[in-house]
Amino acid sequence: MEEKNGELSSQVRSASSETKIYEWTLRVFTPEHQIIVMIEEMAELTKELVKTLRDKKNISHLLEEMADVEIVLEQMKLVFGPIDYFYAKKKKLERLEKRLENGDIEALK
Numbered sequence: 001m002e003e004k005n006g007e008l009s010s011q012v013r014s015a016s017s018e019t020k021i022y023e024w025t026l027r028v029f030t031p032e033h034q035i036i037v038m039i040e041e042m043a044e045l046t047k048e049l050v051k052t053l054r055d056k057k058n059i060s061h062l063l064e065e066m067a068d069v070e071i072v073l074e075q076m077k078l079v080f081g082p083i084d085y086f087y088a089k090k091k092k093l094e095r096l097e098k099r100l101e102n103g104d105i106e107a108l109k
């Protein structure tokens with residue numbers, strides 16, 4: 001249990017230091033600029049996903065673009081409301097889980 005608590009507090013510390021970096025970035029570059037960066041990063045991820053389908057050896061570039069998108073997405077959560085985002089995601093996951101439980105595969109495609 002102590003080891004799990006240590007792991008959890010390490011994760012909380014890490015999340016908290018990531019949040020500081022996201023907040024710092026938003027202060028330096030402004031939320032409006034980071035929205036543009038989000039759009040650019042999503043386009044780059046889209047491109048890498050297509051390239052990965054063509055050439056399965058492209059995984060390292062794909063992972064880099066996934067990380068870029070996640071980093072800016074974390075900033076977008078702070079800009080548009082992390083608590084509202086949390087509930088929106090929770091609702092989506094609950095709906096997905098229900099569809100999976102009901103075998104409603106067509107709705108998932």
Ligand SMILES: [Mg+2]
Pocket residue numbers: 041044064065068
């Ligand atoms: Mg990128």
